[in-house]
Amino acid sequence: MPISLYNSLTRRTEPFAPLDPERVTMYLCGPTVYNYVHIGNARGPVVFDVLVRLLRRHYPHVVYARNITDVDDKINAAAQQQGVQIDAITNRFAQAYRDDMAGLGVAPPDIEPHATTHIAQIVTMIEALIDGGHAYAAEGHVLFDVGSFADYGKLSGRDPDELIAGARVEVAPYKRNAGDFVLWKPSTLELPGWDSPWGRGRPGWHIECSAMSAAHLGETIDIHAGGVDLLFPHHENEVAQSTCAHGGKVFARWWMHNGMLTFDGRKMSKSLGNVLLVHELLKLHPAEALRLRLLSGHYRQPLDWSEAAIQQATSTLDGWYRVLRDLTDVALPTGELPVPPRIEAALCDDLNTPQALAELSVLADAARQSGSAEAKAALLGGAALLGLLQQSPEAWFRWQPTITATMRLKSPTPNVRLRDGDFTDEQIDERIRERNEARAQKDWKRADLIRNALSDSGIALEDLPGGKVSWHRVRK
Template structure:
């Protein structure tokens, strides 16, 4: 199916045409591993992980890299504060990052390059930029000379004044121009450092990604993606240094950027104290609720995060899992699942997840209303195929309803025992005891649903009196 993507570089939604259909390449900026990531950091991994699934379905041959930045001043500060080696900080939080994304249903990329494993490539790129006249050495630093790249600012669309104002630049006396950015800087003995032609030092942040992308994907890649907070200066600087280091070759043919998360309408930031740590959220909510919410809005738009949106996400998934529970007698194996064309077409239209979820709701309605055996099987197979492609409805339906909002499960044997006691009480017309059991369960946020097939139960959010 034809894939269309909004290219930040051209400001247009374009048909995706790979440079080499036999080897499609995609690079997504990963985290700087000095702490647990906040939920906003998970959005690009979830969204562009979904894009990777679409590329594999439609082309088959994808090399997807998502890096780990494991040398950075924030890491140095965290290690110093904790009194531990820097490697202990980076190893701990890189592992946590991978584990948390796995819980979110994010497929691992093909390549996970670490900056510290690419010092030779980084130094070589610096040497090339110096040799071509695009970079210079000053007081142990290597700096990219922005004036030597005519297209600087094209990706972000910023003027020179805007770029200088937004770059938070330390105007050091050794810079030829305030906008010049660091490729390599000296390290004191108490900081990580590597030998280089310019003395012991460490790389700047921007050149790390350029070197890693070239090492694993080539000098020109198909897709480069990340959060729009990276558009300037990080991605702008990547374009400049990669293009100049590789003789003017296009660095990335398609640039994709996701919008930021907001909390109560305000941008998530540590300074505002409204950052939501993913690791903590995964211990409070079912992972699929978080994944659904991260995909709910179109990826290029801001995404508001609140208790209300989390409740809405859980309610939507409850509805879809309710269909699967009602159709538990219809057996569909993995080979029988299929993705309806309308659903995949929505995703292939610039990863339009809102449109895809609208289709998924219609598929759930069709499965709920199907009557013949053939229709019941067909509609459930379509619902599962679509949901599994987008990374949802992987849990057992009964188990889904037997967990609290936190994801912790209820003692099902205890509930079933009370339901059996209630059934016996009703059979003997002891309705007072039957009502008492219903109330006792309701106090634990467990509601009873009486139907033709007998009584069923589910866990609801505190204060939710819905009877499903």
């Protein structure tokens, strides 16, 4: 079935048709690596991970790039504060980002370009802009002349004068126009810098993505994605400089933007103290519950984040995993897991993940009722396209938080009181064996004492048909 995607450039949903069906290209703006990322930063990678999975079902070759911005004033400030080189900061937090995304079930991109390894391409692109009359050098800086690009403002859909008036732009005497943005800036000796025709310096943020995208995906790409907060000025500036550097060629044929996260109805921000780091959330909640919450709203709409919403996501997954646990002995049919048409249809309709999740619930109910191999395969196949139900039921129910009761999030989230338990997994299994022996001997009092001892430590037992016993740690 055909894929239709909303295009921010045209402001309508259109049937997706790649420039080359044999090589579909997609670029997602990645992180600036100077600290751990917050959960709002994770929505785009999770949502567009589902899109890439869908595209790979429809096309033989998808090239997906997600960059690392490893030169930036925030990185410089962190390095100076700690008295280290910038790569000590960027290497650490780039790996932390990869780990966090992997924890959320996000597959790594095919290409992960770093800005610092593309300085030559950045310089070449700036030179092309100068030669074409779209950029100029002034006092060690190189700036893009927004007045030279008639379509400036088309992506964000606003008049350029309004955009410039509403944006926080640097007022500098060397600018021809207030909205001209920096392509290259000079570096003092204590700052990282590279040699260039305009002196030792470093690139501006916007030119980095344009150069990296062109280097790996070509001058025209099929899909460019990112958060709606990047629409202006970052993506608007990318369009301007890429189009002008490549002789008027279309830069990105589809622009896709995910909505922002709020926390209990308020914008996430450091000033409000409600920034939730993925690094910490993964210690507090099952990763698939975080992923499920990020997919629970349509990607173009805002999504509210709350403790209650995560608990609901965890409860939903508990139910689905119970179905799979009950079907443990049901062998799957041979071959690749099928993707149910109704789930694929939902995702082909502008990545409608809420509808796909509703269909997944229907499949879980069907598997619960029928207990058939086909129903189990449909549930697993549909979930796999969404990156869910990717572990065994035993692993899911044995998950427990790794943040202790004395640790707190840097947010207004109430302190989470955890039941760490006095028992290891092996000790729990041993207690269950002892209880089974007591029951076999009809020593019901001893069996109840063992069950109560486990319950007091936050371990819930469930007696299953055939004498089997399942257990999981009770979550608060």
